[in-house]
Amino acid sequence: MAMQVHVQVEKVGGQGNSITIGVAPERRELYTTADDKLIKVWSLEDGKCKSCINAHKGRITCLVWLNHVRMMLSTSLDQTVALWNAKGECVVRSKFPCAIYCAGYSSRHDIVVLGGMKKMFVLQLLHQRDEWELNTQSVFEEHDEFISEIICTPSGRIFSCGYDGVVCAFDLNVEDKLVVMTAGGNRAKSKCHKGAITCAAYYNEGNSLITGSYDMSVKTWSYDALTAHAQFSPLYTIELKKTVETMCCIPATKSLWVGIKGSCRPFVFDPRTGTNLTDFLPQSEDFKSLHNEYPVKIMASASEVVTMSDHKNFTIWRYNSLACISIIHGHTDWVELVVRNPRTGDFVSSGADSIIRKWYIPNALYPQLYSMKEGFADHQGSVVAGVLRPDTSILFTGGDDAVIRGWSLEDNIPSSGGARREGGAGGGG
Numbered sequence: 001m002a003m004q005v006h007v008q009v010e011k012v013g014g015q016g017n018s019i020t021i022g023v024a025p026e027r028r029e030l031y032t033t034a035d036d037k038l039i040k041v042w043s044l045e046d047g048k049c050k051s052c053i054n055a056h057k058g059r060i061t062c063l064v065w066l067n068h069v070r071m072m073l074s075t076s077l078d079q080t081v082a083l084w085n086a087k088g089e090c091v092v093r094s095k096f097p098c099a100i101y102c103a104g105y106s107s108r109h110d111i112v113v114l115g116g117m118k119k120m121f122v123l124q125l126l127h128q129r130d131e132w133e134l135n136t137q138s139v140f141e142e143h144d145e146f147i148s149e150i151i152c153t154p155s156g157r158i159f160s161c162g163y164d165g166v167v168c169a170f171d172l173n174v175e176d177k178l179v180v181m182t183a184g185g186n187r188a189k190s191k192c193h194k195g196a197i198t199c200a201a202y203y204n205e206g207n208s209l210i211t212g213s214y215d216m217s218v219k220t221w222s223y224d225a226l227t228a229h230a231q232f233s234p235l236y237t238i239e240l241k242k243t244v245e246t247m248c249c250i251p252a253t254k255s256l257w258v259g260i261k262g263s264c265r266p267f268v269f270d271p272r273t274g275t276n277l278t279d280f281l282p283q284s285e286d287f288k289s290l291h292n293e294y295p296v297k298i299m300a301s302a303s304e305v306v307t308m309s310d311h312k313n314f315t316i317w318r319y320n321s322l323a324c325i326s327i328i329h330g331h332t333d334w335v336e337l338v339v340r341n342p343r344t345g346d347f348v349s350s351g352a353d354s355i356i357r358k359w360y361i362p363n364a365l366y367p368q369l370y371s372m373k374e375g376f377a378d379h380q381g382s383v384v385a386g387v388l389r390p391d392t393s394i395l396f397t398g399g400d401d402a403v404i405r406g407w408s409l410e411d412n413i414p415s416s417g418g419a420r421r422e423g424g425a426g427g428g429g
Contacts, residue, residue, distance in 0.1 A: 002325050003253060003305055006318035007047035011311075012040060021308050022063025025301040026070055027086065033060040034312065039074060041088065044304060044316060053088045056080060064103045068110060069125065075100035081114060083125075083132060092132040096121065104150035106158060109172065111137070113158055115147025120160050122178050138178060142168045142189055149200040151209060157181075159209055163196035167211060167221070167232055183230035190232040192219065201249045201256065203271040208235065210256060210271060212244030218258055220274065236274040240267070248298040250305055252319035257305070259295035266295055266307065280326050280369045330357055330372050337386045339395055341409045346373075348395055348409065350383035356397060356407065378405060 012032050022031040029050070030042040037060060039053040058078030066073055071091065072084045077099040083092045102115040112134065114121040120140040126133040145163035152158050158170040158178065169181040169188035181188035195214030202209055207223040218238040225233035238258075246259040249271055257266040268278045297308040305317040333352035340347040347370070350356040355377045359370040381400030388395050393409040 002320060002323040003250065003317040004320045004323050005315055006304070007045075007316040008313065009042070009047040009315075010313045012042075012049075012308075012314060019296050019308050019310075019312065020060055020063050021297045021299050021306055021314070022065055022072055023299050023301050023304070023306055024065045024070075024072060025304070026067065030306055030314070030316070031063050031072055032308065032314065033063065033074075035059050037076075039063070039072075039084070042314075047314075047316060051088050053084065055082060055084075055090075058099070061099075061101050062103045064105050064112075066105050066107075066112070066125070068107050069127075073103055073105065073112060075103050075114060081112075081134065083134070092134055094123075094134045099146075101146050102148060102150050104152040104158065106152040106156060108152075108154065108156040109178075111178070113150045113152060113160075115150045115160060115162075117146045118143050120147055120150070140168075140170070140180070142166070142180065145196070148197055149211075151200050151202050153202050153207075154204060155207070159200065159202075161192075161197040161200045161211055165191050165193040165195060165197060165213065165215075167192045167197070167209070169226060169230070181226070181230050183228060186230035188226060188230040188232070192221070192232050192234075193217065198244055199247045201247045203249045203256070204251070205254065206272055208271065210247065210249070212247050212258065214243050216240045216242060216244065216260075218244055218247065218256075218269070218274075220271065238269060238274050238276075245296050246298050248300050248305070250300045252300075252303050252305075257295075257298050257300075257307075259298055259307075266298060277369065279329070326369055328359065328370050330359075331355070334382075336382060336384050337397065339386050339388050341388065341393055342390060343393055344409070346409065348386070348407070350379075350386070350397060352382040354379045354381055354383060354399065356383060358409070376407070379403065 020033040028044045030044055032040050037056050039055045041051045042049055056076035056078050058076045060074055060076050062075040064073045074082050079096050079099055081094050082090050085091050098116040100114050100116050104113045112123040122138045123134045124137050143162035143164050147160050147162045149161040160168045170178050171181045173179045193213035193215050197211050197213050199212045209221045212218045220235045222233040222235050225231050240260055243261045245261050248257050256269045256271040259266045295307045296310050299306050303319045308314045336351040338349045346360045348358050355375045357375040358373045360373045362371045379399040383397050383399040386397040395407045398404045
């Protein structure tokens with residue numbers, strides 16, 4: 001039950017450090033851009049490049065999949081927004097008074113939301129007589145810097161996040177117009193980070209907005225406080241050591257992947273509590289093969305994750321319900337023995353390092369994650385065999401030192417000092 005590497009593609013092309021990706025799950029396609037102003041279309045199945053679109057005159061800043069109409073939207077520093085059909089044809093291109101840095105699509109309201117320099121544009125997508133049109137409904141100016149992220153939630157709520165560290169929440173009023181949320185006499189607008197907000201994600205199951213910033217922190221914001229009082233109250237804050245570059249909630253594993261500058265692997269957190277799960281997860285081993293690369297973009301669909309590195313290599317991860325869900329580190333040599341206590345769910349392990357280690361579940365939210373409670377080193381040499389007496393929770397172990405020892409798994413105290421075997425392998429005596 002984990003994400004496993006499905007396809008890796010190296011050097012997808014383009015100059016410069018700016019990279020954008022978009023996923024079209026219904027088409028089974030991945031879209032990538034770089035500073036070369038092109039959109040490249042890749043197969044999610046085998047990672048092969050299917051086509052290349054000469055899309056904009058300026059750097060492409062964002063790609064958003066519009067699932068209701070099954071088309072890809074692109075935004076650019078050339079102040080234009082374009083909509084692309086399955087054939088790679090531009091069906092509409094609109095010009096705006098400023099560069100567009102990000103975009104979002106609300107399928108609930110069928111609107112496109114664009115983030116520019118201090119301005120947020122709300123557009124209605126219209127289709128008449130085989131022609132498409134992006135009609136501007138409203139413009140908001142709630143930021144003092146450019147808007148870096150637009151988040152459109154399944155419920156219809158919209159968030160704008162900016163380089164001024166401000167987050168603003170929008171919702172429809174009784175007249176069915178998008179307005180800044182208000183409650184208890186407050187407007188849902190707040191300075192949420194000390195530094196610029198670089199990325200944001202939305203955890204659907206918890207109805208929580210999550211933001212990352214140049215201030216090297218990740219914050220999750222309370223849905224209840226926002227709804228009741230129009231206030232941004234953090235549920236928890238994760239302090240990191242470097243700038244947060246990208247983040248994405250992974251629906252398949254209900255986890256949050258966070259990419260920070262200079263780290264060759266994403267950090268994986270539980271979006272409910274902020275608990276760091278990285279070292280326990282098997283995909284952490286896969287990231288070690290990426291050497292000095294670090295993820296600059298992460299995007300997910302229902303069953304897949306795409307990570308793009310600063311070296312312009314991308315990896316497609318696919319969910320495997322039968323895969324290993326946890327890796328537990330602790331032993332320094334071969335593990336020869338693993339015995340589980342059915343009463344508590346704890347287990348004991350031992351092996352060539354001669355240490356018997358007891359592991360327990362520290363938190364009921366994570367039954368697959370274990371922490372070492374304590375270890376004993378009474379055996380001299382490898383521990384090669386063991387058996388649990390379930391009615392008393394006593395574990396008997398045997399090793400290269402020709403000694404059988406009994407251990408109480410309830411109180412962690414050896415129940416006997418050891419019985420030296422006499423005679424041959426059968427025990428005798």
